[in-house]
Amino acid sequence: MNQYCFGVDLGGTTVKMGLFDPQGSVLEKWEIPTRKENNGNNILPDIANAVLGKMEEMKITKDSVIGVGIGVPGPVDDKGVVHKAVNLGWEVMNINDVLGGLLQMPVKAGNDANVAALGEMWCGGGKGYRNMVLATLGTGVGGGIIVNGKILTGATGAGGEIGHIHIEDDEPEACGCGNHGCLEQYASATGVVRIAKRKLEASNEDSVLRKALENNDLSAKAVFDAVKAGDKLACEIAETFGMYLGKGLAAIAGVVNPEVFVLGGGVSKAGEILCEYASKYYQKYVFHGCKDAQFKLAILGNDAGIYGAAKLVLE
Ligand SMILES: [Zn+2]
Numbered sequence: 482m483n484q485y486c487f488g489v490d491l492g493g494t495t496v497k498m499g500l501f502d503p504q505g506s507v508l509e510k511w512e513i514p515t516r517k518e519n520n521g522n523n524i525l526p527d528i529a530n531a532v533l534g535k536m537e538e539m540k541i542t543k544d545s546v547i548g549v550g551i552g553v554p555g556p557v558d559d560k561g562v563v564h565k566a567v568n569l570g571w572e573v574m575n576i577n578d579v580l581g582g583l584l585q586m587p588v589k590a591g592n593d594a595n596v597a598a599l600g601e602m603w604c605g606g607g608k609g610y611r612n613m614v615l616a617t618l619g620t621g622v623g624g625g626i627i628v629n630g631k632i633l634t635g636a637t638g639a640g641g642e643i644g645h646i647h648i649e650d651d652e653p654e655a656c657g658c659g660n661h662g663c664l665e666q667y668a669s670a671t672g673v674v675r676i677a678k679r680k681l682e683a684s685n686e687d688s689v690l691r692k693a694l695e696n697n698d699l700s701a702k703a704v705f706d707a708v709k710a711g712d713k714l715a716c717e718i719a720e721t722f723g724m725y726l727g728k729g730l731a732a733i734a735g736v737v738n739p740e741v742f743v744l745g746g747g748v749s750k751a752g753e754i755l756c757e758y759a760s761k762y763y764q765k766y767v768f769h770g771c772k773d774a775q776f777k778l779a780i781l782g783n784d785a786g787i788y789g790a791a792k793l794v795l796e
Pocket residue numbers: 644645656657658659660663665
């Protein structure tokens with residue numbers, strides 16, 4: 482008999498869904514809108530209907546479905562309890578029970594960033610490893626930590642929140658979390674721009690980035706494009722960025738001793754050069770017992786969430 486599992490990635494505007502086989506091939510991929518009105522009370526029934534509808538369409542029976550995994554934007558503990566997913570209007574809710582009740586099938590929920598890490602380990606940049614840290618360098622810095630093949634969830638589901646590791650004592654601006662000097666303030670896409678603006682202000686050196694700043698076009702991509710073109714000031718910006726990222730990852734390594742760091746998110750579009758900057762400073766700061774960790778780019782992009790969610794139910 483065929484065996485299937487579903488992976489669901491619940492986001493603030495859309496729900497991404499995938500039908501998988503247990504080997505990690507995606508058989509069907511589709512999306513439905515996230516209806517947040519009514520305190521988000523339509524969301525799980527909508528997901529249940531989408532899963533059941535797909536099963537009918539594909540003539541899949543319940544006894545051939547292993548389960549439905551779901552990644553949720555908020556802290557989720559090991560029992561599937563989400564503690565306030567503010568973006569969705571949810572208070573405290575056990576997703577495994579509620580969605581499982583609607584579907585009459587096994588359901589397993591996790592935090593979306595942690596679930597994405599599991600996806601990258603299953604079929605992406607961390608394939609073949611069992612101890613991995615995913616650092617998602619986007620607007621902020623998110624992450625997920627996998628130890629011996631399992632997500633490090635922590636007591637309240639806040640495990641893997643690597644973006645708010647304290648990294649700098651002299652930061653005048655506040656981070657979104659209220660603290661000062663978090664990793665996210667330097668190693669995110671907005672962080673690269675923050676570093677770039679400060680460097681441009683502090684020197685008179687010629688750089689293609691001055692024009693980008695004037696045109697309101699200064700971005701992490703512009704910085705790394707300039708690095709590849711040999712722009713000296715851009716290279717200094719990348720060194721500072723790499724220093725903060727390498728320092729943060731070295732601190733994480735001292736706790737979890739990963740085999741591989743997988744770098745994802747918008748900043749990772751810079752390519753292999755990103756791994757070079759991160760690895761250079763990682764080597765400088767890390768405890769010698771953790772020096773062998775590899776650096777790889779994430780592969781699955783926005784699909785990491787559905788892959789990881791599907792993998793959740795295969796555990
Ligand atoms: Zn912070």
